[in-house]
Amino acid sequence: MSYFSISNVSKSYDEIPALQPFSLEMNQGDFLAIVGESGSGKSTLLKIMAGLEVQDSGEVFLGGKPILNPNQKIVSGYDEIRLIHQNFHLYPNSTVEENISRQLLHYEKEYAKSRVAQLLKLLGLNDFKDRFPRQLSGGQKQKVAIGKAMAVEPDILLLDEPFSSLDTIQTHRLISELKEIFKEFGTTVIFVTHDLDDALRLTDNLIILQKGKVAQKGTSRQLCEKPNTKYVAQLFSPINKLPDTKNSYIRPADVKLRTKGGLLAHVTDSRFLVHYNSLQIQLKESGITWEVDDPQRKYEIGDRVYLSWDGPKVMTL
Numbered sequence: 001m002s003y004f005s006i007s008n009v010s011k012s013y014d015e016i017p018a019l020q021p022f023s024l025e026m027n028q029g030d031f032l033a034i035v036g037e038s039g040s041g042k043s044t045l046l047k048i049m050a051g052l053e054v055q056d057s058g059e060v061f062l063g064g065k066p067i068l069n070p071n072q073k074i075v076s077g078y079d080e081i082r083l084i085h086q087n088f089h090l091y092p093n094s095t096v097e098e099n100i101s102r103q104l105l106h107y108e109k110e111y112a113k114s115r116v117a118q119l120l121k122l123l124g125l126n127d128f129k130d131r132f133p134r135q136l137s138g139g140q141k142q143k144v145a146i147g148k149a150m151a152v153e154p155d156i157l158l159l160d161e162p163f164s165s166l167d168t169i170q171t172h173r174l175i176s177e178l179k180e181i182f183k184e185f186g187t188t189v190i191f192v193t194h195d196l197d198d199a200l201r202l203t204d205n206l207i208i209l210q211k212g213k214v215a216q217k218g219t220s221r222q223l224c225e226k227p228n229t230k231y232v233a234q235l236f237s238p239i240n241k242l243p244d245t246k247n248s249y250i251r252p253a254d255v256k257l258r259t260k261g262g263l264l265a266h267v268t269d270s271r272f273l274v275h276y277n278s279l280q281i282q283l284k285e286s287g288i289t290w291e292v293d294d295p296q297r298k299y300e301i302g303d304r305v306y307l308s309w310d311g312p313k314v315m316t317l
């Protein structure tokens with residue numbers, strides 16, 4: 001059995017399935033991102049993993065020992081498995097340092113002191129250690145929440161959309177910093193998010209959850225090149241439906257633009273993006289609108305353009 005093992009865990013609320021039987025095996029120090037839209041069962045799954053929710057079936061094991069759910073254990077949850085979500089749950093009247101050290105009241109004093117100092121340093125919070133939560137930015141508060149969770153040296157850290165109150169630049173910076181810290185501590189991390197880009201900043205090991213079911217597992221390359229569902233395909237880019245087909249799609253980057261030969265279309269809009277212009281084009285025959293990348297920034301609104309693509313790039317979804 002692996003270090004962290006989830007075997008056929010499922011959950012329904014009022015007979016509506018929130019999570020279909022889900023299984024997972026992880027080794028110590030592994031990172032995993034679970035990506036899914038709102039309501040796909042991500043939080044339910046994490047709560048079951050942490051022993052904070054009663055599952056209908058299945059079991060969770062850490063280091064070979066069963067994780068007991070709130071029906072089986074008086075005080076639910078475990079120090080070894082910490083769940084962090086977007087509501088930081090900081091003590092408002094305690095400083096940053098106190099917020100972290102309060103987790104360690106039952107630990108030996110010298111150890112607690114050195115652990116707090118280590119976390120403040122690693123998280124870049126030394127300059128803020130005497131501030132109260134209300135005096136911190138969203139990113140700093142998030143770091144304190146992570147410091148609190150890491151204080152007790154959890155084996156598993158479960159991050160449930162923890163960065164949703166931060167802007168994209170802050171989130172990406174924080175994820176890169178935290179990744180190094182998690183590696184240093186050897187923490188096993190499961191990061192749940194609806195944002196594939198955030199997920200990929202932490203790890204290339206992905207599970208896509210859709211309506212309580214695993215839609216697909218794999219690396220970003222595997223999922224991007226061979227998506228199983230439209231949802232998985234659209235996590236990576238918009239997709240264009242081929243005219244006169246039921247379920248064949250092509251990505252904007254895989255459409256070739258030419259001045260003659262192919263499917264005739266007109267450019268109706270153009271957006272300047274960092275690596276290419278993103279064109280909206282209307283196909284002449286079908287009237288369908290597509291999104292197409294123009295890496296040479298050659299076409300303008302009103303231009304006539306011919307489209308073609310290579311067969312292997314067509315996705316059947």
Ligand SMILES: Nc1ncnc2c1ncn2[C@@H]1O[C@H](COP(=O)(O)OP(=O)(O)OP(=O)(O)O)[C@@H](O)[C@H]1O
Nearest residue numbers: 013014018036037038039040041042043044045194
């Ligand atoms: N305590 C509850 N009682 C009833 N239904 C619930 C409860 N918790 C979750 N659900 C339902 O279970 C489904 C999965 O919810 P869950 O919170 O796990 O999804 P999620 O992927 O984490 O969504 P979000 O990203 O919006 O947090 C949803 O349809 C939700 O309404």
